[in-house]
Amino acid sequence: MSDTLSKIEKRTAYILLLPAVFLVFSIILFPIFANVWISFKEVGLKDIRIPEPRAKKIVKSLKDRPDEIKIIYKLRNSSLILDIRDVKFQEKIPKDFEPLNLDERCQLKSNTIYCNFGNWKAKYKENFQVILVNKSGKKIDKKEIKSIKPKLSGKSDNILLNTNFTLKNFKKVFFQNEFFDLLSTTFYYTFFGTVGSIVFGILAAQLVNQKFFGRTFMRSILLFPYVGPVVALAYTWELLLDPYSGTLNNLLLNFQVIQEPLNLLGQKYLTINFFGFDLKLRLALTTVIIFEIWRYFPLAFLFILARLQAVPKELYEAADVDGAGPIQKFISITLPQIMAVISILFMIRFIWNFNKFEDIFLLTGGASGTRTLPINVYEQGFTISDIGMGSAVSIVIVLLLLIFMFIYFRLLGRRADEN
Amino acid sequence: MKIKSLILYCLISSIFLFSLVSIWKVLSTLQGIDLENFNFAIILTLGIGISLINLIVGDKFHKAIKSIIFAILFTFVDGYLLQLMPIWYNIGIFGILIFYSFKIDKYNQKNLELDHSSQTVVFEFLTLFGIVLFSFVILFPFYMMIITSFKTQAALLINPLDFSINFAQDIKELFKSYFVIFDTYKFGRYILISTFVSVGTVIVTLIFAIPAAYAVARLNFFGKNFLSTSILIIYMFPAIVLVIPLYTVFSQLGLRNNVGGLLIVYTATTLPVAIYMLQGYFKSIPKELEEAAIMDKLNWFGIIIKIILPLSIPAISSVALYVFMIAWNEFLFSLMFLDNPNSFTLSRAIQYLSGDAETPRQYLMAGSVVVTIPVLFIFVYFEKYLVSGLTAGSVKG
Numbered sequence: 139m140s141d142t143l144s145k146i147e148k149r150t151a152y153i154l155l156l157p158a159v160f161l162v163f164s165i166i167l168f169p170i171f172a173n174v175w176i177s178f179k180e181v182g183l184k185d186i187r188i189p190e191p192r193a194k195k196i197v198k199s200l201k202d203r204p205d206e207i208k209i210i211y212k213l214r215n216s217s218l219i220l221d222i223r224d225v226k227f228q229e230k231i232p233k234d235f236e237p238l239n240l241d242e243r244c245q246l247k248s249n250t251i252y253c254n255f256g257n258w259k260a261k262y263k264e265n266f267q268v269i270l271v272n273k274s275g276k277k278i279d280k281k282e283i284k285s286i287k288p289k290l291s292g293k294s295d296n297i298l299l300n301t302n303f304t305l306k307n308f309k310k311v312f313f314q315n316e317f318f319d320l321l322s323t324t325f326y327y328t329f330f331g332t333v334g335s336i337v338f339g340i341l342a343a344q345l346v347n348q349k350f351f352g353r354t355f356m357r358s359i360l361l362f363p364y365v366g367p368v369v370a371l372a373y374t375w376e377l378l379l380d381p382y383s384g385t386l387n388n389l390l391l392n393f394q395v396i397q398e399p400l401n402l403l404g405q406k407y408l409t410i411n412f413f414g415f416d417l418k419l420r421l422a423l424t425t426v427i428i429f430e431i432w433r434y435f436p437l438a439f440l441f442i443l444a445r446l447q448a449v450p451k452e453l454y455e456a457a458d459v460d461g462a463g464p465i466q467k468f469i470s471i472t473l474p475q476i477m478a479v480i481s482i483l484f485m486i487r488f489i490w491n492f493n494k495f496e497d498i499f500l501l502t503g504g505a506s507g508t509r510t511l512p513i514n515v516y517e518q519g520f521t522i523s524d525i526g527m528g529s530a531v532s533i534v535i536v537l538l539l540l541i542f543m544f545i546y547f548r549l550l551g552r553r554a555d556e557n
Numbered sequence: 558m559k560i561k562s563l564i565l566y567c568l569i570s571s572i573f574l575f576s577l578v579s580i581w582k583v584l585s586t587l588q589g590i591d592l593e594n595f596n597f598a599i600i601l602t603l604g605i606g607i608s609l610i611n612l613i614v615g616d617k618f619h620k621a622i623k624s625i626i627f628a629i630l631f632t633f634v635d636g637y638l639l640q641l642m643p644i645w646y647n648i649g650i651f652g653i654l655i656f657y658s659f660k661i662d663k664y665n666q667k668n669l670e671l672d673h674s675s676q677t678v679v680f681e682f683l684t685l686f687g688i689v690l691f692s693f694v695i696l697f698p699f700y701m702m703i704i705t706s707f708k709t710q711a712a713l714l715i716n717p718l719d720f721s722i723n724f725a726q727d728i729k730e731l732f733k734s735y736f737v738i739f740d741t742y743k744f745g746r747y748i749l750i751s752t753f754v755s756v757g758t759v760i761v762t763l764i765f766a767i768p769a770a771y772a773v774a775r776l777n778f779f780g781k782n783f784l785s786t787s788i789l790i791i792y793m794f795p796a797i798v799l800v801i802p803l804y805t806v807f808s809q810l811g812l813r814n815n816v817g818g819l820l821i822v823y824t825a826t827t828l829p830v831a832i833y834m835l836q837g838y839f840k841s842i843p844k845e846l847e848e849a850a851i852m853d854k855l856n857w858f859g860i861i862i863k864i865i866l867p868l869s870i871p872a873i874s875s876v877a878l879y880v881f882m883i884a885w886n887e888f889l890f891s892l893m894f895l896d897n898p899n900s901f902t903l904s905r906a907i908q909y910l911s912g913d914a915e916t917p918r919q920y921l922m923a924g925s926v927v928v929t930i931p932v933l934f935i936f937v938y939f940e941k942y943l944v945s946g947l948t949a950g951s952v953k954g
Contacts, residue, residue: 144777147776147777147778148776148777148778148779150772150776150857151772151776151777151778151781152772152778154768154769154771154772154776154857155768155769155772155773155784157765157768157769158765158766158768158769158828158832159769159784161765161821161824161825161828162791162825162828162829164825165799165803165821165822165825165826166791166794166799166825166826166829167791168802169798169799169801169802169803169806170794170798170799170802172802172805172806173798173801173802176801176802176805181805186805186808186809187808187809188809296809298805298809341687342687342691344684344687345684345687345688345691348684350684350688356688356691356692358936358937358940359691359692359695359696360691360695361936361944362695362696362699362933362936363695365882365886365932365933365936365943366699366886366929366932366933367885367886367888367903367904367925367928367929367932368886368888368904369886369888369904369907369908369925369928370702370907370924370925370926370928370929371698371925371929373907373911373921373922373925374698374699374701374702374922374925375698377701377705377918377921377922378697378698378701383713383714383717384717385587385701385717385718385720388717388718389583389586389718392586392592392593392718393592393593393594393595394593394594432694432695440944461672461673462673463672463673463676463677464673464676464677464679464680465676465680489793490795493795493797493798495795495796495797495889496888496889500888500908512795512797515797515798515800515801516797516800519800519801519804520893525801525805528801529801529802532797532798532800532801535795535797535798536794536798539793539794539795539798543790543793547786
């Protein structure tokens with residue numbers, strides 16, 4: 139009895155899960171595996187269009203023979219690269235018409251012309267013509283004839299489905315693509331973005347955890363950058379930071395903080411003279427990191443605030459009795475209490491910043507030294523139009539991500555053991 | 558009185574005063590006032606002076622009288638230094654000084670002798686400083702976004718610091734950018750598409766996620782543990798690694814430039830987090846209720862509809878709002894999948910606008926306001942639900 143019950147339970151579970159699992163599998167897991175496949179192929183953006191046989195129909199009346207009409211089909215293979223096999227053509231002809239001297243590849247069956255054009259090479263073109271004779275003697279309506287569309291079909295190889303593989307893409311990724319420059323930019327961006335957002339998150343959480351007028355209002359405001367649409371915020375920042383007509387530069391110039399406008403998003407290096415040493419700061423990258431911190435510190439803030447509010451008040455009261463000052467209280471009570479949250483936040487934010495695409499794409503488009511791995515996926519795939527390369531870079535991202543996740547889950551597991 | 562506390566108190570409080578006055582000066586500059594100097598040294602000296610006088614006077618006067626005297630004094634000196642400032646500027650300075658005097662009032666000679674008084678002073682002023690600075694840094698871009706949408710390109714290029722809006726002008730002139738983006742750039746249509754995609758994503762996600770979450774939370778089946786960990790792992794995979802295969806497959810299937818295709822992708826990417834959030838909540842519902850229902854011969858469909866759903870309205874609303882926010886703000890997939898202006902979402906439309914260097918920036922900002930307002934409105938209105946959604950699910954972002 140219980141056996142059948144548990145069987146029913148299992149079956150129900152699978153039925154309930156099936157739609158969700160199917161969707162996630164086809165839209166998320168399948169593409170990840172498809173990346174592996176594509177990354178070993180030489181595929182450009184133009185290759186992914188499936189070749190189609192196409193026909194443009196032109197109707198012409200003949201001067202000397204008013205009861206006949208000539209139809210020209212401009213036939214072509216839409217692909218410049220791939221052949222189409224077994225091209226078939228069919229078109230209905232209007233009532234009272236009959237074809238004259240039909241092409242030998244074609245035949246007429248119940249008022250329909252069927253043709254078999256065989257194989258078309260890439261770039262194939264042909265002007266195929268049919269002459270129709272009007273039997274009824276009425277005036278020929280050219281528009282009516284033109285409105286009938288021919289149906290064409292054919293078989294072709296899909297470049298994605300054949301089994302020609304190459305290692306070219308990976309060779310390019312590692313040896314021609316300034317790979318280590320990319321990697322270091324990505325890590326620089328990820329690391330400082332993560333640390334910055336956590337530091338500001340702690341500060342903001344400390345603030346809001348105290349009692350003051352307008353505290354709930356403050357909490358809402360602090361989350362604005364995180365909930366706002368990235369497109370709107372990025373363009374606002376771009377205008378704000380514009381070297382000539384941007385508000386920030388003009389304010390700084392006005393108050394004589396700087397002498398020359400700074401191209402914060404378009405300049406790769408800024409040389410700072412620091413006690414006689416010339417320090418090179420990666421300016422655009424730093425600006426992008428600041429935007430990143432501005433946008434994502436609210437998340438760290440939210441997590442840390444939730445943790446801070448759960449810290450027992452007695453701990454602080456006991457510290458007061460012992461005569462501890464604010465700094466001591468922060469170091470020996472608050473910090474240990476939020477350490478667990480911080481380490482998890484660090485891992486999560488690290489993984490997400492590592493994959494961040496939109497923010498950099500909208501601010502700089504990957505120019506002036508801000509090209510990270512995700513930006514590179516887009517550039518390879520859609521700017522240079524090399525789908526295979528784009529996939530190869532994606533694979534590199536996925537592999538690094540798996541390593542991070544392994545570390546993250548190990549960390550999570552250890553935390554669980556400790557508690 | 559400790560010397561260290563005294564010095565820290567004077568310095569920190571006057572730096573705080575300086576930063577308040579400076580922010581006020583920045584905001585005034587943006588209203589067209591010609592200010593070119595923060596007068597760091599003078600304001601710092603004044604601040605230190607006021608702080609010291611406050612200590613010396615102590616409780617001899619009522620704090621309101623003290624504040625007004627300080628404020629008048631400071632406003633007068635500041636007004637004399639800068640010459641010919643409009644009256645509202647001076648009123649602002651006066652207000653800042655009143656606020657400041659109230660804040661320093663609680664410090665007196667006794668107060669500074671306590672243990673850790675120097676640390677307390679630093680902490681309290683840093684808090685105030687932090688509140689002011691955080692609000693300013695966060696709100697300023699939003700402020701600029703709104704102001705720019707009401708200006709004209711020419712005015713913005715002549716004086717980028719002039720943020721003043723002429724409210725006397727005709728309402729049609731004032732809202733010109735908004736009229737233009739709705740008339741010429743079809744933003745009305747994009748709002749409809751964005752709403753359709755976001756609401757559609759919420760509905761479809763919930764239809765798929767609720768049964769799945771129920772199964773994960775309640776039923777026993779082979780591979781359950783594997784499934785619950787893989788939900789989290791799948792959730793961590795970013796959109797950027799899915800883009801190329803999805804683009805190729807969608808191109809070949811003719812699903813690009815199709816709002817339905819976008820809806821499928823959004824649903825799939827938000828499903829893992831929706832399932833994760835919901836199953837956590839479902840687990841907290843007492844099992845006895847369902848056992849009673851099983852006695853009444855309800856099947857799983859009945860259980861979900863009649864018992865689970867009514868009890869988990871809060872969790873479902875936070876999932877719904879969170880998913881709505883993700884779908885509304887999403888950019889990468891809409892960039893990849895839509896290139897026909899007839900099927901743009903709002904985010905994609907704004908990006909398309911900015912791609913044309915000729916587009917005046919006030920239109921861009923008007924578009925940004927249009928896309929931002931609904932999310933911020935929903936966020937403020939449903940903050941309670943959204944915050945719980947964010948904390949549960951915001952592994953992502």
